[in-house]
Amino acid sequence: MGMTVVQKILARASGKKAVQVGEVVEPAVDLAMSHENAALVINQFQEIYKGTGLEPRVWDASKIAIIFDHRVPAESAKTATNQKKVREFIEQQGIQKFHDIRGTSGGICHQILPENGYVRPGMVVLGTDSHTTSHGALGAFAFGVGATEMASVWSLGMALNIEVPATIRVEALGKFPDYVSPKDFILHLIGQISAEGANFKVLEFHGEAIKKMNTSGRLVLCNMAVEAGATSGIVPGDSETVRYLQKEAKVGEEIPLTIPDRDAAYEKTITIDVSLLEPQIACPHTVDHVKPVNDTEGLKIDQIVIGSCTNGRLDDIAVAAKILKGQDIAKGVRMLVFPASWKIYRESLERGYLTDLIDAGAVVMNPGCGCCLGVHQGALADGEVALSTTNRNFPGRMGNPHSEVYLCSPAVAAASAITGVITDPRKGAN
Amino acid sequence: MTNTPASCVGKVVLKLGDDISTDVIYPGRFMATVLPAETPQYAFCDLVEFNTRLKKKEIPPRSILVAGKNFGCGSSREQAASALKGHELLIIAKGFARIFLQNAINLGLRIVVCPDLEASEGDEVEISGQRVINRTSLKTFPMVPLPLTRQAIIDAGGLIPYTRKRLLEKHA
Ligand code: SF4
Numbered sequence: 001m002g003m004t005v006v007q008k009i010l011a012r013a014s015g016k017k018a019v020q021v022g023e024v025v026e027p028a029v030d031l032a033m034s035h036e037n038a039a040l041v042i043n044q045f046q047e048i049y050k051g052t053g054l055e056p057r058v059w060d061a062s063k064i065a066i067i068f069d070h071r072v073p074a075e076s077a078k079t080a081t082n083q084k085k086v087r088e089f090i091e092q093q094g095i096q097k098f099h100d101i102r103g104t105s106g107g108i109c110h111q112i113l114p115e116n117g118y119v120r121p122g123m124v125v126l127g128t129d130s131h132t133t134s135h136g137a138l139g140a141f142a143f144g145v146g147a148t149e150m151a152s153v154w155s156l157g158m159a160l161n162i163e164v165p166a167t168i169r170v171e172a173l174g175k176f177p178d179y180v181s182p183k184d185f186i187l188h189l190i191g192q193i194s195a196e197g198a199n200f201k202v203l204e205f206h207g208e209a210i211k212k213m214n215t216s217g218r219l220v221l222c223n224m225a226v227e228a229g230a231t232s233g234i235v236p237g238d239s240e241t242v243r244y245l246q247k248e249a250k251v252g253e254e255i256p257l258t259i260p261d262r263d264a265a266y267e268k269t270i271t272i273d274v275s276l277l278e279p280q281i282a283c284p285h286t287v288d289h290v291k292p293v294n295d296t297e298g299l300k301i302d303q304i305v306i307g308s309c310t311n312g313r314l315d316d317i318a319v320a321a322k323i324l325k326g327q328d329i330a331k332g333v334r335m336l337v338f339p340a341s342w343k344i345y346r347e348s349l350e351r352g353y354l355t356d357l358i359d360a361g362a363v364v365m366n367p368g369c370g371c372c373l374g375v376h377q378g379a380l381a382d383g384e385v386a387l388s389t390t391n392r393n394f395p396g397r398m399g400n401p402h403s404e405v406y407l408c409s410p411a412v413a414a415a416s417a418i419t420g421v422i423t424d425p426r427k428g429a430n
Numbered sequence: 431m432t433n434t435p436a437s438c439v440g441k442v443v444l445k446l447g448d449d450i451s452t453d454v455i456y457p458g459r460f461m462a463t464v465l466p467a468e469t470p471q472y473a474f475c476d477l478v479e480f481n482t483r484l485k486k487k488e489i490p491p492r493s494i495l496v497a498g499k500n501f502g503c504g505s506s507r508e509q510a511a512s513a514l515k516g517h518e519l520l521i522i523a524k525g526f527a528r529i530f531l532q533n534a535i536n537l538g539l540r541i542v543v544c545p546d547l548e549a550s551e552g553d554e555v556e557i558s559g560q561r562v563i564n565r566t567s568l569k570t571f572p573m574v575p576l577p578l579t580r581q582a583i584i585d586a587g588g589l590i591p592y593t594r595k596r597l598l599e600k601h602a
């Protein structure tokens with residue numbers, strides 16, 4: 001019996017010829033990512049060394065990435081103090097992949113890792129963030145862990161007690177219609193299989209629509225795989241992966257690819273014809289509460305958000321700018337734009353997208369997680385409704401348990417900004 | 431220590447539905463608070479009444495929280511597990527999301543997977559072997575044992591002592 005791509009990756013990383021689903025392995029970790037929550041990882045890391053007589057030293061300072069993004073610039077003295085503590089630790093341990101709050105190199109962790117070529121096909125990537133699944137877009141086995149588990153990785157260099165997950169194969173056929181995007185595809189899939197439909201499993205994406213999809217779109221799919229409960233999402237590396245890494249991330253070396261065997265065993269296969277898809281909306285208060293846009297059309301919106309590790313990339317901002325160029329955002333609607341990195345911010349600026357958005361009335365914020373997790377920048381009032389290109393709509397997600405969040409693609413968000421109500425971008429914004 | 435206690439009795443103090451996310455258990459706006467000693471004050475803080483009872487210590491340790499499917503979905507924030515652990519709650523759910531389940535095991539938060547459980551707030555519930563007994567309704571429900579592979583971490587008393595042990599073996 002052949003192996004899925006994740007089985008192959010885990011076999012390689014565990015020094016085995018083959019691994020079976022359900023088998024327990026201890027794979028070597030190729031990349032260990034944290035953000036501000038490195039403050040807690042450091043605390044747990046130091047706990048591990050207590051009473052051992054050993055000096056706390058990370059296993060490999062070149063394989064640890066730390067990116068400040070969740071609350072940048074610091075929203076409180078407490079965060080600023082955490083960030084300071086993390087900087088000191090990074091300095092002391094010689095951690096190399098550090099992205100501080102800087103216009104030259106900052107951004108959201110799930111954008112910074114691909115953008116800098118840190119993730120390669122076949123890697124085992126762990127992150128103290130549930131959306132670490134994103135990096136499956138580059139053909140890596142990438143998943144989220146808690147801070148204590150990361151502390152354990154920092155000291156041992158491997159992940160303990162990983163059960164080889166079963167894989168669900170997703171076949172995406174056909175061609176996306178205009179104004180229907182990877183976001184609509186993944187929302188539709190989550191709506192179909194539910195928020196726990198892939199719990200403890202991997203979603204492996206295949207098919208014509210994936211082959212033609214750029215890495216930016218693949219990042220959307222893998223990013224939201226966790227919203228179906230998946231351990232990880234993965235697009236096996238292909239020519240697009242190589243193109244992205246060499247052309248966009250400026251990786252010089254050769255890029256070996258890991259692909260699944262032809263006779264790999266999948267738990268099941270889900271086939272979706274993307275040419276039949278409509279723009280989708282995830283309604284409050286779960287990500288699997290998904291409806292076609294027409295079912296929610298006309299609902300009044302108070303705040304539109306474009307950004308996040310899901311949809312804050314250049315093509316997302318380009319779509320929004322195209323729809324909003326020369327238009328006026330509806331009265332009473334606030335629109336916030338958070339590019340996913342400073343590189344994207346700069347390119348959007350150079351291409352005139354930001355000017356188009358600002359002229360329409362949008363507020364362009366600094367790259368980072370912004371209001372996605374309800375910490376700072378763009379809180380909602382009681383009873384208000386947000387329409388957002390982010391990935392979660394749980395109660396209180398944007399900071400106020402008495403507000404509602406609807407999730408959508410950048411095209412739906414931009415079209416709705418003009419009307420002030422949920423609008424199908426295919427119908428023209430007026 | 432075991433995460434799924436072999437036997438104990440407690441009262442159901444809160445009953446929740448499916449898909450309770452870590453945003454509800456421990457809202458993102460308190461994520462700058464990281465230390466396990468400080469997180470319990472924010473447990474379920476948007477469920478104001480329950481949070482107040484927790485903070486006033488009106489809820490005795492080992493009380494039971496009952497939930498539906500996919501408890502702990504969403505963010506990987508470990509504060510969600512450490513905050514509940516701080517109040518020594520026992521969580522019985524129809525199912526847990528992967529990262530939360532692992533965090534609970536790593537930190538020693540007591541959890542039980544019981545897909546068919548029927549229980550209401552105020553019921554007295556007993557854990558006995560592989561069964562959950564609702565002493566109020568006198569019904570019995572089977573539990574799903576935790577993955578055996580996690581046993582080494584549970585036996586060691588959590589992931590910190592387990593890693594410490596592995597580290598010392600490596601340097602021996
Ligand atoms: S943008 Fe939102 S979902 Fe993405 S890493 Fe930041 S907080 Fe998490």
